[in-house]
Amino acid sequence: MIPITSELENHVLSLYEIEKRLKPLGYVIGGNWDYEQGTIDYKMADDDGYQFIRIPITAEQGLLDSPGVIVRLGTPYILTHKYEAGIDTFADNGVLQGSFNQFQEPVEPDAEVPDKYVEKGKKLIEHVEHLLL
Template identity: 70%
Template sequence: MIPVSSRLENKIFPLHELEKQLKPLGYDIGGNWDYNEGSLDYKMADDDGYQFIRIPFIAQDGQLDSPGATVKLGTPFILTHKYQAGVEDHADNGVIQGSINQFQAPEDPDAEVPDKYVEKGQRLIEQVENILL
């Protein structure tokens, strides 16, 4: 995991507005959310694992599943999830492999991030800053 210093840190936004602005770019609410915290995730690649940008947030006003909820953004970071080898050997296309991986625990949820994705991630965070700030 590589934290990315950002002007987004500690900024407060309506969650609905974040989704409206960032979903068209490919960001989604990550699957590990609860009523008080979550993240916006962007899958950059699936090169020997999945490379993501994650922008964590906590509920500031209301619960995340409530209309009008506002959130406070945390420090964005770049991470690689590396999945277990061999599980998808019999699933030779992306759709089947993706559906297997989504239910499989990562072999290494904090694998080393290749340099090219660090640079790409930093550029993508700058893009989000320019859109939101």
């Protein structure tokens, strides 16, 4: 995991506005959320693992599943998840592979991030800053 210094940190915004601006670009609410905290995720690549940008969010007013919730953004970071090679090799592409991978725990949930994705991630965070601030 590589934290990225960003002006996003501690900004308070409507989750609706964040989603309206970022979802069309491929950003999603991460799967491990609860009513008070979660993440906004962007999958940059699936080269030797999955490389993500992750922006933590915490509910300031309301709950994450409530209309009109206001959230505080945390420090964005870049991470790589590595999965065990060879599992479900018969499901080696597309939607079918994704349906199996979603249930597989990463072998290395905090694997080393390749340098090329650190630079790409920093540029993507700058773009998010421009869109949200």
